[in-house]
Amino acid sequence: MTPRTAENGRPAIKALPEPPDLPPPLPEPAVADIRLETVLAALSDPLRLRIVRKLLLESEKFDHTCGWFGLDRPKSSLTHHFKALREAGITRQRQYGLERRSHVRIADLDARFPGLLDLVADWTPPER
Amino acid sequence: MTPRTAENGRPAIKALPEPPDLPPPLPEPAVADIRLETVLAALSDPLRLRIVRKLLLESEKFDHTCGWFGLDRPKSSLTHHFKALREAGITRQRQYGLERRSHVRIADLDARFPGLLDLVADWTPPER
DNA sequence: TGCTATGTTCGACTCAAGTCGTACTGAGTG
DNA sequence: CACTCAGTACGACTTGAGTCGAACATAGCA
Numbered sequence: 001m002t003p004r005t006a007e008n009g010r011p012a013i014k015a016l017p018e019p020p021d022l023p024p025p026l027p028e029p030a031v032a033d034i035r036l037e038t039v040l041a042a043l044s045d046p047l048r049l050r051i052v053r054k055l056l057l058e059s060e061k062f063d064h065t066c067g068w069f070g071l072d073r074p075k076s077s078l079t080h081h082f083k084a085l086r087e088a089g090i091t092r093q094r095q096y097g098l099e100r101r102s103h104v105r106i107a108d109l110d111a112r113f114p115g116l117l118d119l120v121a122d123w124t125p126p127e128r
Numbered sequence: 129m130t131p132r133t134a135e136n137g138r139p140a141i142k143a144l145p146e147p148p149d150l151p152p153p154l155p156e157p158a159v160a161d162i163r164l165e166t167v168l169a170a171l172s173d174p175l176r177l178r179i180v181r182k183l184l185l186e187s188e189k190f191d192h193t194c195g196w197f198g199l200d201r202p203k204s205s206l207t208h209h210f211k212a213l214r215e216a217g218i219t220r221q222r223q224y225g226l227e228r229r230s231h232v233r234i235a236d237l238d239a240r241f242p243g244l245l246d247l248v249a250d251w252t253p254p255e256r
Numbered sequence: 257t258g259c260t261a262t263g264t265t266c267g268a269c270t271c272a273a274g275t276c277g278t279a280c281t282g283a284g285t286g
Numbered sequence: 287c288a289c290t291c292a293g294t295a296c297g298a299c300t301t302g303a304g305t306c307g308a309a310c311a312t313a314g315c316a
Contacts, residue, residue: 036251037172044169045274066293074276079294081274098283098292115243123164173304194263202306203263209304211264226262226313 026086026093026100031108034089039113042088047071048081049123052090055104056121063094063103154214154221154228159236162217167241170216175199176209177251180218183232184249191222191231 043049051069066078082102085091090109091102109117171177179197194206210230213219218237219230237245 035254036247037174037177037254040168041172044165044172046165047274049165075293076277076295077275083294084273098281100293113247116247119164119241119244126163126165169303175304195261204265204307205305207264212303226311228263 024094026095028086028092028105029089031089031112034108034112036113038088039090039109039116042084042090043120045081045084046125047073048085049120050125051081051085051102052104052117052120053123055091055102056106056117059103063092063101065099065101152222154223156214156220156233157217159217159240162236162240164241166216167218167237167244170212170218171248173209173212174253175201176213177248178253179209179213179230180232180245180248181251183219183230184234184245187231191220191229193227193229 043052051071054069055064066075066082071078082091082093082100086093086102089105092105093100093102104117106117171180179199182197183192194203194210199206210219210221210228213230214221217233220233221228221230232245234245
């Protein structure tokens with residue numbers, strides 16, 4: 001594992017290479033249009049913080065469906081939160097048949113807001 | 129000016145030494161109790177982002193009154209926002225006679241969320 | 257004593273966000 | 287074709303945040 005920050009010993013957060021031919025991403029802001037206010041607002045919700053953190057720390061394959069997260073909420077709520085993350089520029093979503101899979105736009109966010117994703121990865125959810 | 133981060137050339141953001149005898153701070157969370165969700169929510173408002181950024185970049189004396197910011201809002205709105213910043217653990221406020229002066233808890237925030245204040249300092253307000 | 261200046265407190269209003277149920281869509285499968 | 291499964295779309299509800307005006311509090315000063 002290549003560490004994300006050389007100083008600490010935390011596991012790496014690494015952008016996975018994108019396979020060549022993929023379904024096009026759902027509508028999302030361009031890198032230059034990602035706004036700090038919007039990103040912070042999107043990340044101020046504990047559920048979305050959990051989603052992004054889990055994507056950062058536990059991603060195995062290229063991207064993951066809503067169901068992979070094991071969130072105990074109705075589907076309509078999940079749609080809401082995943083849409084918020086995508087429209088803020090935090091995640092990218094692609095349609096694979098029926099499934100809509102998400103991953104974090106690591107390179108884009110690192111370029112725009114260096115260090116931000118480390119804070120998310122280090123976050124600990126509030127107990128109970 | 130000692131740079132906050134050695135790599136870039138941005139002006140320093142430095143915690144100023146606290147004079148020995150000061151009025152006690154208004155109620156605020158302890159360092160360990162500062163929550164990322166809360167901080168991000170507090171910073172997701174453009175006006176508060178402006179306040180913190182201005183404190184980081186233009187602070188000259190130890191701390192500043194509400195009026196120093198030159199914000200064109202009624203006083204009750206300012207009270208609301210400064211309280212939100214203080215209760216999130218971002219700023220510290222002290223009462224000097226009639227005035228309530230604020231400064232950013234730089235050391236505390238750096239310890240808890242390294243890099244976060246750099247993002248605020250680098251932020252550019254939306255035009256118009 | 258009164259005036260001014262700084263800022264709080266309260267309550268009202270508006271609006272956005274989170275929450276969810278229900279109905280729908282569209283791909284895969286038998 | 288009928289069925290299931292992943293997820294969207296829509297609308298309703300509730301809550302909390304931002305907005306502000308008006309009234310109040312208090313330190314300093316003339």
